[in-house]
Amino acid sequence: LAKTTQPISMDSYEGQEVNITCSHNNIATNDYITWYQQFPSQGPRFIIQGYKTKVTNEVASLFIPADRKSSTLSLPRVSLSDTAVYYCLVGDRSSSNTGKLIFGQGTTLQVKP
Amino acid sequence: DVKVTQSSRYLVKRTGEKVFLECVQDMDHENMFWYRQDPGLGLRLIYFSYDVKMKEKGDIPEGYSVSREKKERFSLILESASTNQTSMYLCASSTSLATQYFGPGTRLTVL
Numbered sequence: 001l002a003k004t005t006q007p008i009s010m011d012s013y014e015g016q017e018v019n020i021t022c023s024h025n026n027i028a029t030n031d032y033i034t035w036y037q038q039f040p041s042q043g044p045r046f047i048i049q050g051y052k053t054k055v056t057n058e059v060a061s062l063f064i065p066a067d068r069k070s071s072t073l074s075l076p077r078v079s080l081s082d083t084a085v086y087y088c089l090v091g092d093r094s095s096s097n098t099g100k101l102i103f104g105q106g107t108t109l110q111v112k113p
Numbered sequence: 114d115v116k117v118t119q120s121s122r123y124l125v126k127r128t129g130e131k132v133f134l135e136c137v138q139d140m141d142h143e144n145m146f147w148y149r150q151d152p153g154l155g156l157r158l159i160y161f162s163y164d165v166k167m168k169e170k171g172d173i174p175e176g177y178s179v180s181r182e183k184k185e186r187f188s189l190i191l192e193s194a195s196t197n198q199t200s201m202y203l204c205a206s207s208t209s210l211a212t213q214y215f216g217p218g219t220r221l222t223v224l
Binding site for chain 2: 042
């Protein structure tokens, strides 16, 4: 399983763009990159997933370079409600895979007014 | 929307008690998971199940067992609760391992 490395914490101010980078040097060919968001006292929530290049949804963008050894979650114009822990995961998306995902410690994003 | 529910948000038990944590999902997902989350340690996988009556150990299965008699329900059992099992317990379900949907969590305190 590919191990991921991301910063423990980040600070930002309201209205700024926040980029959180995750390193996954041992990513396998079939692995997808998925990001989750977790608020205090809640379970993690899926926010975005990608395989290569760029993916964008209503919440965030995910940038993946050609070598796929890292990825960057981009949150445009953050607000106080974006204060949360963000997890980067790498795993095989096939339904026949009964392996495990590894949740690291995540990145705690603190958005200040 | 996928809905994963857990039987209790908060639970207080005594050392030595048998504890059942229930998780139900309504999206016909094959895979279900139990994690515990502790400060500074992130989420750690206890057990997962990829089909009815099938289970596999995660990273920290000691002191726990699981039951999956029906596809929608996955139970975590603490045979004899101990104080070091005080934690937040999170259940998740998925059709693929890279996209998991989590329940709200159960904060268990063992006295």
